Amino acid sequence: MTTTGETQTTASPAARPAGRPRSAKAEKAIIDATLDMIGEGIGLFELSIEAIAARAGVGKTTIYRRWSSKEDLFVDAVATLKSPFPPPGGGSVRDDLIACMRVFQRDANDARSRCVMSIAMNEAERHPRLVGRIHQEAIEPRKAAVDALLRRGIATGELRADLDLGIAMATLVGTVMWYIRTEGDHSRPDLAERIVDQLLAGLAP
């Protein structure tokens, strides 16, 4: 396909600025190319606008017309990473924890999410707006959910009352992340369950 018309079905008829509308398809191609290359581990610095334009099949002009800097583009790109977090389920705290861990396991196995997390951890000083967006978009919601889950467990007596919440949080998330980063997961289907059960029961007999 060379050219097929596409528009951005503007709802308000008055806001139409006249002239050829911007191509939503080009915008999507740019953001997809950006996330793809980030997912391949291409550092933020070495990821050039020209490479993005080439991969997306658009001209550099089309990028610069929308974003004035590389970081602006990244911020918008990571904002499209929706954060489907299911765990409100009303089961036991153990079951909900396992559900959370399964989400983390899936994310940790996805190259794109992994690289975004890596950016969040390593580029905070050099790209504060981008990292802030990642926190707001992906990290904080998950953190809040696990925190609420832990508090509920303490309230119901399923978790010990003297739990250090910060350490418990790091234990759950850090174990999944570290395991997959070092062992490689191999998509163990029982991983989340085993981790939660082993942590609940404790390492000692």
Next chain:
Amino acid sequence: MTTTGETQTTASPAARPAGRPRSAKAEKAIIDATLDMIGEGIGLFELSIEAIAARAGVGKTTIYRRWSSKEDLFVDAVATLKSPFPPPGGGSVRDDLIACMRVFQRDANDARSRCVMSIAMNEAERHPRLVGRIHQEAIEPRKAAVDALLRRGIATGELRADLDLGIAMATLVGTVMWYIRTEGDHSRPDLAERIVDQLLAGLAP
């Protein structure tokens, strides 16, 4: 100081190639500059030979005479990161685990170590030799030590016999790493102890 003589005390007198010997001081300055900049989070790609030469106070020639590529330099640089790992101590498994965690805590609080770990986790495909060296130099020895410790704990009955070693390893290391990366540590002196005790006892009552 402009110039002060220094030599590389060659033991074997026959192997001396004649001519001015290479400056050990320059070599150290180059490697220090490299590790310093890596420790500041300057990605491998954007870390230029010219910047290293400028920071080390040497000419580019002096670098190219020793290393033919950037990766060769990095490999030698990380190889100088000694891995002081103390934990052979003959106390209880709990005490030895705490000693290990303290080492991990110290490392995770060191920007240089943190960035090297980040390289090991993210650049495996693009810099296999470098990452291999990091594994061999820093990761495997620690991993083996913790593994031996866990096995000893199982043998002595201090740890439950049905422990999943891979998960237990990830739990210990991942918790420290994740905690410090997200909470920032603030050099909590009791962190290692609290983590080990909470993990041994379990999250459930």
Next chain:
DNA sequence: CACATTCGAAACGGTACAGTTGCGTATCGA
């Protein structure tokens, strides 16, 4: 149709760095 705006493509000047070479000096062994 005229008009406005966007599109992809190409070219441009400017900057940064790679990797090499030459220069004058410094430091070794013989």
Next chain:
DNA sequence: TCGATACGCAACTGTACCGTTTCGAATGTG
């Protein structure tokens, strides 16, 4: 002292990318 090698420094060519501009074609509105 002489030859060999290393040193820091500067200059050089070549490449890659930046951010901008120009161009002809495409695509919308009125």
